[in-house]
Amino acid sequence: MTSSLDQAKEALGARLRELRQDAGLTGTELARRAGWHQTKVSKVEYGKTRPTDADIRLWCAAVGAEDQIPDLTATLRGIEAAWIEWRRLLGTGTKRRQQASIRLEAETEVLRVYHPFLIPGLLQTAEYAEGVLRSVVEFQQVPDDIDAGVAKRMERQQILYRRKHRFHFVLAEQALRTTVGTDRTMIGQLDRLLAVIGMPRVVLGIVPADAMYQVSMTNFALFDRSRVMVETVTAELTVTQPREIAQYGRAFDLLAARSVTGPAARALIGAEIDRRRARPEA
Numbered sequence: 001m002t003s004s005l006d007q008a009k010e011a012l013g014a015r016l017r018e019l020r021q022d023a024g025l026t027g028t029e030l031a032r033r034a035g036w037h038q039t040k041v042s043k044v045e046y047g048k049t050r051p052t053d054a055d056i057r058l059w060c061a062a063v064g065a066e067d068q069i070p071d072l073t074a075t076l077r078g079i080e081a082a083w084i085e086w087r088r089l090l091g092t093g094t095k096r097r098q099q100a101s102i103r104l105e106a107e108t109e110v111l112r113v114y115h116p117f118l119i120p121g122l123l124q125t126a127e128y129a130e131g132v133l134r135s136v137v138e139f140q141q142v143p144d145d146i147d148a149g150v151a152k153r154m155e156r157q158q159i160l161y162r163r164k165h166r167f168h169f170v171l172a173e174q175a176l177r178t179t180v181g182t183d184r185t186m187i188g189q190l191d192r193l194l195a196v197i198g199m200p201r202v203v204l205g206i207v208p209a210d211a212m213y214q215v216s217m218t219n220f221a222l223f224d225r226s227r228v229m230v231e232t233v234t235a236e237l238t239v240t241q242p243r244e245i246a247q248y249g250r251a252f253d254l255l256a257a258r259s260v261t262g263p264a265a266r267a268l269i270g271a272e273i274d275r276r277r278a279r280p281e282a
Contacts, residue, residue: 007241008079010047015072016059017045023063033062050079085235090142094133094149098156104223105159109166112222112252116172118180119189120221121153122160123169123196123204128189129153131181160202167202170255173209176272183276190273197265205259206268214254222248 020030020041027041034055043049044059051059056072089097101121105111113120119128133149136142159165176193179186197204220230228239228248239245260268 005079005083005237006047008075008082009050012051012072012075012079013045013047015075016051016056019060019063019065019068020045023065025063030059030062034058051076082238082240083235084238086136086140087142089236090136090140093143093145094136095145095152098149098152102152102156102159105156105165108223109164110168110222110224111165112168112170112249113220114170114217114252114255115175115219116217117174117178118219119171119175119193120169120219122157122167123193124153125185125189125192126150126154127185128180128192131185135180160199163201165201168205168252168256169196169203170205170207170252170259172207173268176206176269183279187273187276190269190276193269194266197262203261204265205256205261206265207255207259208268211258214258215251217251217255220248220252222252225249 020027025033027045028038031038031041035058040049044051044055053073053076056076057069060066060069060072098121105122111122113122118132121129121132124132129150130146133146133153137144137146160167176190180189193204196202218230218232220228222228222245225242225245226240228245230237230239239248259265
């Protein structure tokens with residue numbers, strides 16, 4: 001959980017605490033009226049526990065502040081939207097999530113993406129995308145609509161050719177070496193990266209494996225300066241707090257400064273292609 005979500009929960013808890021105090025109730029009395037364990041009130045008020053819609057309705061009824069229910073539940077929905085579990089986001093399969101990406105990327109003029117171990121979706125071949133989405137479906141145990149998900153992921157890539165959009169991708173060298181599918185799949189994917197290097201409005205940087213350490217990062221994407229999306233094992237996190245967005249921007253700049261582009265990037269990609277072609281199974 002990042003600080004922006006912690007702060008949002010704490011802010012909601014503080015508003016609920018004010019309502020309780022304005023009503024002249026102790027936490028113990030509020031818990032009694034709501035039928036809760038007495039520790040639940042303090043956990044909600046200090047952001048340790050996120051309340052449900054039902055909790056907010058009970059809270060407001062207990063303190064005589066029913067008029068606050070719509071605003072408080074809207075605040076809660078905003079918190080929930082910032083942290084969406086994959087099982088919910090992919091509840092109907094992978095296609096819906098890819099469609100959401102199409103809309104978001106179309107609204108973004110400058111997209112910056114960092115990935116430490118995979119090729120980002122906008123740069124994937126269909127075969128590579130199929131391998132990635134198959135792993136997602138199997139691990140998250142969501143409906144198998146891989147063909148539809150791959151088709152939408154390929155549709156997303158049309159944005160790379162539209163004017164008024166710029167892209168900066170930074171990959172760790174490990175992303176070239178992580179195997180998705182077969183060596184043949186990987187060779188096709190690496191050839192695709194070589195083609196990407198020559199595209200207008202696209203910058204591709206690769207952080208060499210022996211680059212100096214500066215910042216620990218998971219994969220993330222910066223959409224202009226308005227939001228950051230981060231993928232964890234269990235959920236997708238959306239960061240909108242300006243201070244945190246600036247921190248991610250600084251991290252991206254540090255990683256980009258450590259990356260190589262142009263001929264040096266081609267050399268790293270070419271070396272990995274040669275390594276895979278030399279393997280018997282390729």
